[in-house]
Amino acid sequence: MAGTDARTHLGARSIDLRVPDTLLENLQLIADGVVAVAGFAVAAIRIRRGDDLELVIDTGMPEEIGTRIPAKAMLDELLLADDWGRLQFVPHERSDHLTGGWVVPDVEVSDDPDAWHPLDMLVAPLYDAQGELRGTLAIDEPIDGRRPDAERRRVLERFAGLASRAVLSAVERESFLEQVAMADTVKEIVRTTSAQLSLDGLLDESRRTLLDGFSAQQVWIKTVTAEGRSGAEFLPEELRDSLPEAIVEFAEQAAHFCWHQQEVMTVGETYAVPGPMSRQHFDHVVELLRGMGMASLVFVPLGAGPECLGSIVLMRSDPTRPWSDVETSALLDIGHDLGRAALNARTFEHEHELVTELQALDTYKSQLIATVSHELKSPLTTVWGHLEMLESETLPIAPEARLSLDAISRASRRMSRVIEDLLLLRKVGETAKPLAPTPVDLVELVHDALAMTALSAQAKQLRIDLDLPSEPVHARGEADELDKVVLNVVSNAVKYTPDGRGIRVVLAPGERDDQVVLAVHDEGIGISEADQEQLFSEFFRSTNPEAVAQPGTGLGLAIVQRIVHRHGGEVAVRSALGAGSSFTITLPAHRGALSS
Template identity: 45%
Template sequence: MSIEPRAEVRSRPSATAGAVVDADEATSWADGATHEALLVIAEGITQLAGFEVAAVSVVRDSQHMQVMAVAGSDEARETLQGTFTPITRLMEELEHAQDWGMFKFVAHEALDSQVESWGWVPDIEPIDGDDAWHPMDLLVAPLYGPDGELRGTLSIDVPSDGRRPDEPHRRILNRYAEQAARALYIAVEREAFAEQVRVLSATREVVRNAARERNIGVMLEKIQPSLVEGFRALGMWVHTFDEDGHGLGAVYSGDGNRIQMPAHLVSIAERAAAASWRAQRVGMVSRHAPHDAQIAQVSDAEFQEILQFLEGIGVGSLLFVPMGAGRECLGSLVLTRALGDAEWTDAEVDAALEVGRDLGRAMLNARALERERELVRELKALDDYKSKLIATLSHELKSPLTAMLANIELLQHGEDLDPSASEVLAAVDRGAVRLVRVVEDLLLLAKVGDPHLPLLTRPVPLHDVVDDVVNLTSIADQRRVSVDVVGDLDDMVALGDPAEMDILVTNLVTNAMKYSGAGSPVTITLARAGEWVVLSVQDCGIGISPEDRHQLFREFFRSDSAQVKAQPGTGLGLTIVDRILTRHAGRIEVDSELGEGSTFRVFLPAP
């Protein structure tokens, strides 16, 4: 038959004939609505124009068109539906055509009888007469859009009366061709818009998946299905550069498998990715790729080598997409299609570049997060080492200090002790006691700061803990500080470790007493705030400066204030409080003004 153009139906078996793809192997890129619209055009011709078979083809790229709708013959439809034809073959056929307006007619007499034909040819016998229609006759109307570009073709075959159309019949056919051209343009534009929406939707899905994942390997694994489906690709792989902007020498697919590529091809990809990112362009590799669409800074010889490698692994074409952020190229994304698949559309190329930018930003964020994680791991290891060192030194110091205090006590009670020696021993005793206090605080700090130490919690009545602390603290008598405990005391139960609760309250209360003047009040308040039990310790002492408040919970921190330095202390009490609260998933707030006092407010989980 003469359906769409001769090269598509029964062309010569030349080098370009292989571009035609069987219907079972071809991929139809039209959606259901577009196919229905084109089929209506073809069926209208068969019902009203006096021809029994009609086919509509659509230009798919700069070199090929595809049969999208066939009406009038099931046999023709099965043979032709979805097949691709080189546009150059259509133009070669039309060089022999008679101009019938929009339709072009190529009589079988103009063909080379020595050339073998193939495809679907109607099984009809020509009638008698000079105007009889021959099975090898070709009647095709190239259909152009408003911009003058070829959009497709309308081919018809098997006239109902068996004769070639006369002049009046040709005028009727031309009117149908004009209507078909308008309908085809609308259908193609609609399909192009739907294609853009589809690709952009896939792009958004990729961005959402990539933005949520901070591990590069897991990120690539998650986006692989979206990219392959959205771009209708055979597969994909990603080549990432290291921190210095050089290739890692390995390429990985989205499914976690490693792609084995020759080292020099990897080097070419590294160079091309950097050049493509600078130019902000996507490269293409295929037998039919226009020269200006090929990968940046890849020579013709390198292009052929890449093409040969791809065909060896069953890949017919690829998109080479640079990935980066700002001026930095971070690698490349490769999307592949199988041999015989359609070429990449402009919408897919534009969307691929956006994907490269989005993935570049996601990779940069993932790398930054990984560096932060590594730094956290290093800091944690350093903190663990510090804790172990403190614990070890404290244990080693405790035994000799205990021996020193025992011997000092023996010497102080000895007979005939010289008064000057007694003063020296008293000073040594005070120093040793201070060292013991530091060691005890260090051991306590190491204990409550150990992340491996299990926390055994139970309901703890805070009122009882506060009463025990106040009763056992002698500093109140020494400084004549008044202590008041207020609030709803009977129902103040926190969930925690009793021993650590006692340490927490002791440190807060003794701290308030220590830095309060003689006769100054200290108020301890217990209250409930939702799921929290709140312990507040308020004093009217020397207060804390804004600068010092930022360092209150740092180990060994003591203010430079002369009033603070006049009081004994290790600088570890508030650090221990903070560590205990961290273990109990609580928190602490501090309000303070110099010369007006301080309030420490602790939030502990209620049972």
């Protein structure tokens, strides 16, 4: 016999069989059943592997198992066949096996027109639901040496139907198991990489799973930055110094092309040229790859949304080991999963860089404030000293000079307030400085703030209404800082409320038992919605001319917000132009100190 498909093709090549043992056992039982029932000595089963049909079972020439023939050669032969239902019969006299590349065996042939010829072919092609050829069941060497008659064809037809369904079921089961295995690989990729917050860690974790899950010998993973430059990369040590620039450029072009097409690209014994490349360029790259021992490769794009973030290149040393549809589909899913993980890692690293820069900037700002404040305090102390000397002199001072001294005194006091506010802003903004909380009586702080602003309130004939508990109300915090908070909001109410109007101060329990609330309502000039958005920003001054006319540093409310947030509280404002303002400050209560 020349071969179990009645012929052996010149292009057949030997490979290592990689069919699961359970599948081989089932197929062997089917082939043995064909031989026993159908009256033929030989049955052969081939399974589709990429563009080839691989021989997996042969009851006549088991030494041929593992060889392949092109699927196209089989399909061309079937075009010449007589249709026997599930069986297709190609008589030897109809096939041009010499020009078609078939080996013609040297055997003795009978002159009987009904005799079976060694080059006759009887085969059941196995198609899936989409009409794609998935395998073949071939029968050869009838026991009686004759071509089957009509009655025997009916028997063969029934048996071929059963055998075909069984073979196709076994093949599809193998495909399903492969899909399950690939799904497990995809899940493992997601599991091992989802916790990675750095690109280097992501590449290290994913490469090991890719090599094991896809039986590959090498993997090259490359990412690109948001600006399109080369990013994190994993490249085997042995390839690091020998990878030609043409391959690097090819990988980048292939990644973008594949991501746009939402497909992977395989390079093996047959390959298609990607859209943006010329055949000459692509052939050159393929030759370079093969020269480096990378005979069977798959290019997988990494991406998220419309953005291509890099590529995976998996390499197999065996050029005849194709990348199956199940594998390429799973790899495309992995490209999406790793792309999202890479984007998250890239975003995290960018945010980490920004946080580091902001921390450095904050440290610089704190140091700058401390330095500037120190440098301002020294000359200001000298100014204060000379003012005191001049004011204590018994010599008469001219009225013009007195006006100048008063102006210098006012400016010096204002400068002192600015320096004090800057130093306080720096102090409450130091995250490294821990809070040392104690019980702080807010009732006492309100009375102190009213006493400090009493002269201004009396001068403007303001009405002050108090709604305070008769017992102490203790907040949890630092007394000096909370004193600044209460004084700032009360003094602002006094400052921005016109003559003859009122201010109301309320101190009460919060919505929760662990809170206290201080509210200061005034009948002042109010704050526009636009100004409210920036009200707590450093150095912000209102755009309202009436507010600008009042002296201030623009730091008071920024200090209030920082202190309140530092204490774990909240500050809110409700206001409208000409309708007054309400500032509400919520602070943590000292546990057990707030009465209901």
